[in-house]
Amino acid sequence: MxxxxxxxxxxxxxxxxxxxxxxxxxxxxxxxxxxxxxxxPTEAQIQQQLKFRLVMKFLTPVSAIPKMYFGSNAGARSRLNLACSYTIREAVVLNAGIPELVFNKVIFTKGELPGFQNFSVTPKAGGELEFGWTDNSAQAYAKATDCFETLVYCDELEEFQTFDNNEQRDAATASQILPERFRGKPVHLYCFFRNADRSKASNSLYAGEVMVLP
Structure with missing residues (x-):
């Protein structure tokens, strides 16, 4: 009706x-x-459906980020559509016919702001991650006031923790304390800069898989 x-x-x-x-x-x-x-449905159609379900399950909890920062809307295709298509195309492989994510190829943001120089992450006791980078706020569109953000994904828990506390590019350091349930587990780490008014971002950086210390 x-x-x-x-x-x-x-x-x-x-x-x-x-x-x-x-x-x-x-x-x-x-x-x-x-x-x-x-x-x-053909085998190829079934595999494509499985890839789509995997990617949407992965992206949905943090979909607000690609919706804001993944390139530009392209006609009828939203930023989230673009992020989903990119992930299916570039960051999913088949293992015995089952789709799997390739975490080091995942991108959550895609933009014109300069990214990181000399990025580092150091796990600390108590679930803390300490980040460092070189201040490159004089480079191209970068500004000292650009803010640092992270997405931390625990594959075992199938859970994200995001971090946005307005640490600036010129600070060249930040830290994040993860919940207790993350401790003792490996996590995948993604970082990006976004500008002060949240209208632009850098490409997200895959900073590797690290073990969260208890």
């Missing part, structure tokens, strides 16, 4: 007969009701 959203002459949502109404990116659209296929 369809629902009229803006009076009798407005758009509608739902199904009416053979058409489906929806609001897509602020526009009212209608399209044909999809027909169920009687064909069995």
């Amino acid at each position: 369809g629902t009229i959203t803006k009076g009798i002459l407005g758009g509608f949502s739902g199904t009416v007969g053979t058409v489906v109404g929806a609001n897509w990116r602020g526009k009212d659209i209608i399209r044909s009701r999809p027909k169920k296929s009687s064909k069995e």
Whole structure:
């Protein structure tokens, strides 16, 4: 059943007969009701579906970040669409027919800000990660006020911890304390800079897999 959203002459949502109404990116659209296929999916189609599910499960908890910082919207494709497509294409491999993420190829942000120089991460007792880098705030579009952010992913827990406490590029150092459940486990670490008004970012850096100390 369809629902009229803006009076009798407005758009509608739902199904009416053979058409489906929806609001897509602020526009009212209608399209044909999809027909169920009687064909069995091919092996390639099944693998693509599995890749898509894997990537969406991985990206969804932190989707706000690629939505803001992964390149530019390209026509009908959102930044999140672009991040999903990139990850499927570049950061997923098949292992005995099962898709797996290649963590060192994952990118969460893609932008014009300069990234890191001489980046380092040092695990400390108590679940602390200590970060360091060279201040390159005079380089191209970089500014001293650019802020440091991280995404820490524990594959064993299938859980992210993000970090944004406004440590600036010119500070050249930052630290993050992870929850107790992360301690004693390996984590994958991603870092990026974003500008003060959150309109631009650098490409995210894969900083490696580190063991969180108890």
